[in-house]
Amino acid sequence: MSLPTDPVANLAALIRCPSVTPSEGGALVALEAMLKPLGAEVRRPVFSEPGEADVENLYARVGTKPPHLMFAGHTDVVPPGDEDAWTHPPFAAQIADGWMFGRGAVDMKGGIACFVAALARYAEQHGAPEGSVSFLITGDEEGPAVNGTEKLLAWAAAAGERWDAALVGEPTCIEALGDMIKTGRRGSLSGRITVTGRQGHVAYPHRADNPIPGLLALASALIAEPFDEGTASFQPSNLEITSIDVGNPAVNVIPGRASAAFNIRFNDRWNAETLKAEIARRLDRAADEARRRFGRAAPLAYELEWRERPSPVFLTRDEKLISALSASIEEVTGRKPELSTSGGTSDARFIKNYCPVVEFGLVGQTMHMVDERVALGDLETLTRIYLRFLEDWF
Numbered sequence: 001m002s003l004p005t006d007p008v009a010n011l012a013a014l015i016r017c018p019s020v021t022p023s024e025g026g027a028l029v030a031l032e033a034m035l036k037p038l039g040a041e042v043r044r045p046v047f048s049e050p051g052e053a054d055v056e057n058l059y060a061r062v063g064t065k066p067p068h069l070m071f072a073g074h075t076d077v078v079p080p081g082d083e084d085a086w087t088h089p090p091f092a093a094q095i096a097d098g099w100m101f102g103r104g105a106v107d108m109k110g111g112i113a114c115f116v117a118a119l120a121r122y123a124e125q126h127g128a129p130e131g132s133v134s135f136l137i138t139g140d141e142e143g144p145a146v147n148g149t150e151k152l153l154a155w156a157a158a159a160g161e162r163w164d165a166a167l168v169g170e171p172t173c174i175e176a177l178g179d180m181i182k183t184g185r186r187g188s189l190s191g192r193i194t195v196t197g198r199q200g201h202v203a204y205p206h207r208a209d210n211p212i213p214g215l216l217a218l219a220s221a222l223i224a225e226p227f228d229e230g231t232a233s234f235q236p237s238n239l240e241i242t243s244i245d246v247g248n249p250a251v252n253v254i255p256g257r258a259s260a261a262f263n264i265r266f267n268d269r270w271n272a273e274t275l276k277a278e279i280a281r282r283l284d285r286a287a288d289e290a291r292r293r294f295g296r297a298a299p300l301a302y303e304l305e306w307r308e309r310p311s312p313v314f315l316t317r318d319e320k321l322i323s324a325l326s327a328s329i330e331e332v333t334g335r336k337p338e339l340s341t342s343g344g345t346s347d348a349r350f351i352k353n354y355c356p357v358v359e360f361g362l363v364g365q366t367m368h369m370v371d372e373r374v375a376l377g378d379l380e381t382l383t384r385i386y387l388r389f390l391e392d393w394f
């Protein structure tokens with residue numbers, strides 16, 4: 001049986017599966033077919049949650065002995081958007097001018113394709129690893145992440161799986177392959193404030209109570225002062241107002257309710273509880289000021305709701321893992337990667353509860369965009385980096 005040593009062929013097979021989250025789209029079937037010739041024991045658990053779509057996941061292990069390295073990632077992809085705007089169809093894996101085009105090319109079917117190829121080359125050159133390699137692959141990273149990595153980890157751990165370290169293949173590089181490793185991520189917390197007034201005619205405002213000025217005062221108070229100036233390992237926390245919702249199609253009606261949604265990306269100066277307290281403090285102060293400013297009898301009344309499941313902030317402190325990965329990158333590319341905690345959250349936030357985790361993958365410049373694409377040369381280089389890392393690890 002031939003081994004899947006070619007990352008370009010592996011990626012083409014994966015891109016041709018339209019696995020727009022939460023659909024499996026054939027991607028896990030294709031991955032299983034690549035892993036079987038490597039002697040992997042493959043399991044495909046489906047997880048459910050009321051109110052959410054069922055999601056297919058994959059856990060595969062090559063080898064039975066320690067040390068045990070986990071490679072983690074996702075085969076689900078974001079929707080292609082306007083398919084007519086793509087230079088090449090999003091699920092065709094067409095190659096032009098040294099690039100492979102397709103949804104998931106960098107985020108992150110490309111990372112999976114390279115890791116499979118690296119493990120196949122390892123097997124060809126050195127035989128079976130003196131230890132184990134697992135693939136922990138979800139179909140629910142781009143979605144709500146309810147039926148994905150978190151449950152897959154718990155399911156595997158309940159079956160006795162233990163890991164010494166994990167590598168997540170998300171596209172961490174900024175400009176050139178090898179320029180960045182992610183060693184942690186900021187946390188994420190979302191909420192919504194609602195002000196209830198009284199609906200009425202715009203020409204008779206004294207008979208109504210417009211909730212919008214009060215809501216704007218509250219929303220402004222949230223962003224008036226910085227939360228911090230950053231910490232030794234993280235950029236400053238930031239709060240963004242992500243939506244203002246009134247739902248009023250009429251020009252002559254004062255609406256009865258107005259609400260605003262916000263999201264905070266926070267560093268290790270905070271946790272979800274201390275941030276919630278700070279937000280409540282800012283809102284209460286603004287509500288009291290609104291009493292004076294708008295001549296109200298009492299502080300402005302508002303409701304504050306928090307979205308469930310905030311993401312925690314985390315930092316990997318395993319120097320051995322980080323320096324082994326950095327050395328592999330430097331050896332293959334000549335670049336010394338920056339260790340960074342910038343950007344969004346990732347499923348590493350779940351993995352860090354089980355073992356040290358770092359993230360390294362392709363250049364993410366086109367992720368989620370029309371014409372997502374990967375340089376063929378980067379696929380070969382990333383495969384060599386992962387192979388070098390495996391050789392060092394075992």
Ligand SMILES: N[C@@H](CCC[C@H](NC(=O)CCC(=O)O)C(=O)O)C(=O)O
Pocket residue numbers: 140141142143144145170171342343344345346
């Ligand atoms: N399923 C997640 C979705 C949120 C994850 C998302 N992460 C990125 O966009 C990664 C990009 C990067 O590496 O900078 C985010 O940060 O919102 C969920 O649970 O909501």
Ligand SMILES: [Zn+2]
Pocket residue numbers: 074107108141170171
């Ligand atoms: Zn991703």
Ligand SMILES: [Zn+2]
Pocket residue numbers: 078107142367368
């Ligand atoms: Zn993504």
